[in-house]
Amino acid sequence: MTDNGDVTQGSVLLTAALDGVPEAVVICDSAGAVVFENASAHKVLSSRPSDALLVQAVDELVAEALGGAEPYRRVELLSPSRRTLAVRAFPVTSPPEGAVAVIEDISDRLRLEAVRRDFVANVSHELKTPTGAIALLAETIEGETDPDVVSRLVERLGAEADRLSRTIDDLLDLSRIEANESSADDEVDIAALIDEAVARLLESAESLKVVVSPAAVDVGLRVRGNRRDLLSAVSNLVDNAIKYSEAGGAVRVEAHRTHRGVEISVADHGIGIPSRDLSRIFERFYRVDRARSRSTGGTGLGLSIVRHVATNHGGRVKVRSVEGEGSTFTLILPDATPSSPI
Ligand code: ADP
Secondary structure (H helix, E strand, O other), X not given: OOHHHHHHHHHHHHHHHHHOXXXXXXXXXXXXXXXXXXXXXXXXXXXXXXXXXXXXXXXXXXXXHHXXXXXXXXXXXXXXXXXXXXXXXXXXXXXXXXEEEEEEEOHHHHHHHHHHHHHXXXXXXXXXXXXXXXXXXXXXHHXXXXXXXXXHHHHHHHHHHHHHHHHHHHHHHHHHHHHOOOOOOEEEEHHHHHHHHHXXXXXXXXXXXXXXXXXXXXOOOEEEEOHHHHHHHHHHHXXXXXXXXXOOOXXXXXXXXXXXXXXXXXXXXXXXXXXXXXOOOOOOOOOOOHHHHHHOOOXXXXXXXXXXXXXXXXXXXXXXXXXXXXXXXXXXXXXXXXXXXX
């Protein structure tokens, strides 16, 4: 093959390789004229009005790079969707001289960083509140001589320590479940799972004068997955139904086989959830009423755990709720019940 053939083949390969790069690459000659743009650059710089801002940024940064600088700038685009692009440019000094501009969409990275920052701030706050209370109570006990007061303070100290330890347990559970590394090979008997979840919470139901009945559970239902995580999800739903019921309330747990899979529903006639909060209650630490959640010992993590368990099992969770009337949470999971007609 001739030199020319090599050069042609090389440049075809180079174009194909650069077209496969997700970042937009623009190469300019020493006069600042564009001599090459890869497929991503063509797409991002194609002439929509809002991209004029980006074209201008590339022009300016290329001009600076031709002067020997390595400039960097963030460009916010509002249309067709809100995006943040990072534009970098650098000079090519070996002849033929020129400059290269690289444009990268960093919106997802910025969003993830913001979520992580929020999460760290929330965790710190959630841990700081009980630790602060513990320190204060310990200090007060030290100077107290009245045994009745001391015993009341010690009781509160215990409650704060419990809250701290529940938050840490839920955080550990959530991070394990989010990593989705637990084995998912158990064949889980749903009726037995519901019985166990209800039995665990019977004491707290009794103390709040709420009746829990595992009513209407189809026989033989099976789901394939991680039993411990599924138990944690169902227990969280039953726990909430109890906590957010009024004294004398009833909680009903059902499980049926439907065309959508195995549906486990937990219904209460409690305080309900305002419609404006419904889309947010599955977020970590989101509570409709902080004071109520605190007084019932909530960590604000239960529903995040439920949602992650559902997703990890290829299912989902849905909620129907009317403020002042009650809520029904339904876990929908892929059916692994041995074949028999519905
Ligand atoms: P918490 O530990 O605060 O209960 P969750 O993540 O389990 O946290 O729930 C988030 C919020 O959703 C609760 O603080 C509460 O405001 C609301 N919520 C959850 N379940 C119910 C329910 N059955 N009835 C009314 N509100 C509920």
